[in-house]
Amino acid sequence: MPDLRYPIHESLFFHNSLASIIAHNLGYVRIEWHPTLVRTSDLREAYEHVLLLLKDSGITKVLSDHQLLAAIMPDDQYWLVNNWVPRAVREGGYSRCAIIQAYDVISHLATLKVTNSLATPLAVNYFDDQRQAEGWLLQA
Known part of the structure; x- marks a missing residue:
C-alpha cells in the first residue's frame, strides 16, 4: 500500500486503486491518478467522491494530475x-479544472476528447507541472 501521509495543508478524502482524492486548504480538490488499468467502477467511484467533496466543501476547482x-x-x-x-457543474458548482497532462x-x-466535447461553462486548461496548474487555479 502506498504511503498515504499528506502535508498539513492537504487532507486525503478518498482513495481507491485508481485515484487519491485530496482536499487542499488553498481551495481546490486534487486528483492523483495511479498507474493502473482504468476500470469503469474505480473511475466512476473516484469521480463520485470528487463530486461529494465539491458539494460538501463548497470547493469549485479541481487539479487533476493525469501524468500516470x-x-x-x-x-x-x-x-x-x-x-x-x-452534474458536477450543476450540483457542486464545479467551475475550473487544471489538468497536468498525461x-x-x-x-x-x-x-482532450472529453474536454473538447463539454457543453458546460467549465474552464479547463492543461499544464506540464503542478506549480503552473495550481497558479492558474488560484488566479481566479
Whole structure:
C-alpha cells in the first residue's frame, strides 16, 4: 500500500486503486491518478467522491494530475461528458479544472476528447507541472 501521509495543508478524502482524492486548504480538490488499468467502477467511484467533496466543501476547482493515468475508455468518456461533468457543474458548482497532462499520448488524446466535447461553462486548461496548474487555479 502506498504511503498515504499528506502535508498539513492537504487532507486525503478518498482513495481507491485508481485515484487519491485530496482536499487542499488553498481551495481546490486534487486528483492523483495511479498507474493502473482504468476500470469503469474505480473511475466512476473516484469521480463520485470528487463530486461529494465539491458539494460538501463548497470547493469549485479541481487539479487533476493525469501524468500516470492510462487512457479512459469511450463509454467512460461519454459518461464524463454527458453525466458527471454536467452534474458536477450543476450540483457542486464545479467551475475550473487544471489538468497536468498525461505522459501517455493515448491518455492525453482521450482527455482532450472529453474536454473538447463539454457543453458546460467549465474552464479547463492543461499544464506540464503542478506549480503552473495550481497558479492558474488560484488566479481566479
